[in-house]
Amino acid sequence: MEPKRTTVRDLRRHNRSTLLSKLFFDGPLSRHELSQLTGLSAATVSNVTAELVEDRLIVEAGLVESDGGRPRVLLRVDPKYAHVVGIDVGETGVKVELFDLSMTRLAAADLQLNSIEPDPAEVVARTAEGLRQVIETADVTESSVLGVGIGVPGTVEKGTRTLVHAQTIGWDAVPLPSMLRDQGIRLPLFLDNGAKTQGQAEMWFGAGRGARHAVIVLVGSGVGAAVITDGQTYAGYSSSAGEWGHTTIVYGGRQCRCGARGCLEAYVGAEGILDRYRKARGGRGAVDTDEQAALAALVAAADSSKIAAKVLDDTAGYVGAGIANLVNLFNPERIVIGGWAALAMGGQWLDVVKKSTAEHALRHAYEQTSIELCQLGPDAVAVGAATLPVAALLEAGGDPRESSRSVA
Amino acid sequence: MEPKRTTVRDLRRHNRSTLLSKLFFDGPLSRHELSQLTGLSAATVSNVTAELVEDRLIVEAGLVESDGGRPRVLLRVDPKYAHVVGIDVGETGVKVELFDLSMTRLAAADLQLNSIEPDPAEVVARTAEGLRQVIETADVTESSVLGVGIGVPGTVEKGTRTLVHAQTIGWDAVPLPSMLRDQGIRLPLFLDNGAKTQGQAEMWFGAGRGARHAVIVLVGSGVGAAVITDGQTYAGYSSSAGEWGHTTIVYGGRQCRCGARGCLEAYVGAEGILDRYRKARGGRGAVDTDEQAALAALVAAADSSKIAAKVLDDTAGYVGAGIANLVNLFNPERIVIGGWAALAMGGQWLDVVKKSTAEHALRHAYEQTSIELCQLGPDAVAVGAATLPVAALLEAGGDPRESSRSVA
């Protein structure tokens, strides 16, 4: 019940954070522009930017000529100030990428997992291995790495020990961070759900830019969503909000792998789509081993096969109804659709989804919402994970590691 | 894109707000307790409270003897500092209530609406009438009324003109506040959706106390919800978030009055329940005119009639699945169930709802959530509406009307 801090010179930190964030997102800016954009006085901007320059967080980036008057000096975040690592822990492999502060990728490593149901110990070993690889490849010192963001399948519970729960792959309370510590990793770690990191990436660099209320939905093998409320990824009470895939869309309907009936994922997850296709063709044939190839075949067949076309149309109908639920509950200004299955089904499929959404959502809320495809590729989870330490930097208005501050 | 203010001496206001809120919610407190609870220094507490006392917002409320030491002086918000009015605009009538700052009801007025589909002009006339009545009955001056909160059916769009949209009763962009101004009402007006004001009331004084992430669901003639995220009622991009009643629960299912198919409301709204009961009995009988009486009869029949019992059980199943969707998406720490229909179906019906929720929600999120019945009666909408001006007072740390401040 003590919601707010004691607010003393945290005010200064807040202003540092505001300016730093503005520079990070809106490219090089002059002090004058910063003053106008943030509402801070010119004096304060000068004062704070001087401090940021001294801390090497930002650097001057050239002049802009003016039509009379002193030319403005542009400032920007120094890409070389630090590096960040983003890791995508998937069900089949671990992807590790290293970026500078302008989010330019300097190195990447892709490590396969042997087991089908990923074993935590194996994941940890591969992660540590990949981490060492990218640091070596990019030839950076470990101390220059601000932090390591990790997107994991399942929900992340933050407490005294950070635990990962992933009901569908059999992870129950896996203490991933402390396991990585045991492997000799000393860098600051930032964990979050993979769908949420991907959503974060779309919000910062993709189709979500500029929106304050958005939902990024992901349709792939699993079905999930990242909800952004007021510019922040919404986590809920125990960080497991946004489990869109397991909301009930057909009461009493198909059995889902989570144990319930009628979940959205049971209909529009890749497995659900393929299974409905199989049943529509009379139930012959084995379960597909390569979902992506099988779905591509289904999409290709839709041109000639009425059955395949109907399966895709039904899928769009379900997805649209599911999105309508999000529209009614969250009233976002934007919905971004991602995930490999959604991308595979393509643009005109999206039109059917939109139509179904319009039919199922309340008119007022629907009219406020735009529905778009995601803009980022398969690296989005890793990129989004890498934004986690950057977000911490921006929020603190400087490197959280150093607390001693020298004033200009 | 300029999210934060210029933050100068707004810091002072913030501290005033913190202290005032603490005193409002947690009863009489000594300065020392305030210091501990808020984290502010004793000096600051003394300083700020002196100001608040001078502004007549708070008063001393007796001493508490101590076991050695100076006795602590208790402070509390002065209930007589100002009054607030809460208005519940329903589909059948307008309820107006006047409170002091301790939320003690001083006067109430209940005005019926003649038309079935409430005409905005009639609503405005009755509202103005009721407002004058309660001010006269309670014998308070108009200038002592801090503001008037109004809970309306439908969504409230805040812009240059505040507009009310209520698709189900045919209101489209009704400018209720300016219509009230035309009736000579000069008091500050605060509009919000009735479900949200009721939710606010439960959060402040009912089953939601202490929770930061909660959903208050309402099952009555209509079905709605108020979502509280991080202590704040979540509004979304255009204030129409939380439309739980029109989320799809049975894809392709029953026709709903909103035009879509398979909405939750079509199954568990009073009309939906009664219609399912009618169909289960063979479709005989006319549509009920008094829903509340008809539902009471259905509940009474459930003891002897298997058909009636099944209708109630099915209802609990649908509601449970709907709540599970909320649990999966919002991950709240508490769900509060209200609305006259839910109350009519009673406590053991709630157990069936919980069972269904457990079956449909993900285990981790479900375990973090408690499900409870609401604690407030039929006045909750009006009480919640009255909290709106109070919330404005608390947030501003003082009367927003007076800006000139004198320091002690």
Add this chain to the structure above:
DNA sequence: CGACTAAGTTAGCGCCATAATTTAACACCG
């Protein structure tokens, strides 16, 4: 080459929170 214009910096001021100190009230103990 000097006046004009715009960007950025320096100086002065007020405000606010913290920490240390003082004042106040009461209980216990000898």
Add this chain to the structure above:
DNA sequence: CGGTGTTAAATTATGGCGCTAACTTAGTCG
């Protein structure tokens, strides 16, 4: 019955921060 210890409130001293306003710098145009 007065001294001493304890606890709480009030007061004073100190330092930080951001705003306003004046000033300096650096170009361009006539």
